[in-house]
Amino acid sequence: MTVAGRTIDFWSLFKRIVGLAIGAIIYSAGLNLFLIPNHIIDGGVTGISLLVQAVTGIPFSVLIVVLNLPFFYLGYKRLGAGLAASATFAIVVLSLCSSYFETLTPATTDPFLSTIFGGIIIGIGVGIVIKSGGSTDGTEIVAIWLDNKSSFSVGEIIMFFNLFILGAAGFVFSWNSAMYSLIAYFICSRMIDAVSTGLDSSKGIFIVTTNYDAVADAIVHDMGRAVTRLHGQGGYLKDDKDVLYCVVTRLEVTKLKQVVHHIDPSAFLSVFDVQEVQGGLVKGKSL
Missing domain, CATH: 3.30.70.120 (Alpha-Beta Plaits)
Known part of the structure; x- marks a missing residue:
């Protein structure tokens, strides 16, 4: 179908929407059933939202949307409407699912098991979102923007943000939580690479x-x-x-x-x- 001179592939659009929704649901399950109940956080805006929730008591499902929107607006200006729309949709699904999953009993209270399986699950979820053309973290957009204004690479900027955020978990929760968070982040990053780039070797x-x-x-x-x-x-x-x-x-x-x-x-x-x-x-x- 052609609209305003542009051809729209509804099947591809449908697959993108389904992929974004499934990825966001899996990500939310990993966060709320494994990491959050054990005071283990993820990096990026998600980690900031969890820290702010612990200090202020504002629900995570609200913070994840409010804190990401300015970054996605920047993404709209810098990277186009497609990424901004996909990222916003994924975050809204993540918020809605989080408000449900946080009412359920945690899958485990063992921090070690939570770190391993939580990192794997959220990595799969984020990988599916990225493979579907979206994002769940506004700091990635900021990193791309700063890459053109500094001598640091996108990866170095993201790593700086996340080390600062994950380190802050030691002050808000405990240093054990900070160390578990670093391990979960490492596992998550490996799973994101595996899912987003494929497993066919x-x-x-x-x-x-x-x-x-x-x-x-x-x-x-x-x-x-x-x-x-x-x-x-x-x-x-x-x-x-x-x-x-x-x-x-x-x-x-x-x-x-x-x-x-x-x-x-x-x-x-x-x-x-x-x-x-x-x-x-x-x-x-x-x-």
């Missing part, structure tokens, strides 16, 4: 061979993988040579090596990690 491979036609044909027909042929030049002899590039799963690396070395035993292969892959199959798909 894909590998990119560069193949330098003189028999590029035969090797490319074998990869396409024997493994059902697409191959891209790049034109290159040797650094020492300055001779022209072609380089093949393809992406396979971790389990297919050994088979690909066998296929290549069966044709050209002297072929050079470079294998590296690929974070996210779409397409690349030949069988049942178009190249």
Whole structure:
């Protein structure tokens, strides 16, 4: 459907909304059933909201919306309406779900178990939100904005914010809470990376061979993988040579090596990690 000169894919929009809602619900469950009852906090605006709640008694479900809105307005100005709308929707769902989950009995009162499983669950939730094009933390938007105005990277700015916020938990709750919060934050960050970039453990491979036609044909027909042929030049002899590039799963690396070395035993292969892959199959798909 076309509206005001723009084509709207309602199926993609529906999948985005569902992903944002599911991610926010999972995130809220991890916070309210594991972390918050044990005085363990997350980083970013969520952590600030939890600290303010502990000091003032204002409900977390209210603070998470009020404190994030200024950041999302900045995001609207800097990064566009799409991200701002997606982030606002995710935060509203998080707020509504938090008002429900906080009335339930905590999943565990063991701070160690809460740290491990809470970090995993909120990491999955935030990863789904990010993969759906949203955000649950306004400090990320501030970091992107400050990146253009300072010599620090986005990651360094976010780390500074979070170390300050998580360290403050030691003064508001206890230093045990601060240390548990740091562990939960580390686990959460690893899970966010795993979910948002994919779990397929894909590998990119560069193949330098003189028999590029035969090797490319074998990869396409024997493994059902697409191959891209790049034109290159040797650094020492300055001779022209072609380089093949393809992406396979971790389990297919050994088979690909066998296929290549069966044709050209002297072929050079470079294998590296690929974070996210779409397409690349030949069988049942178009190249």
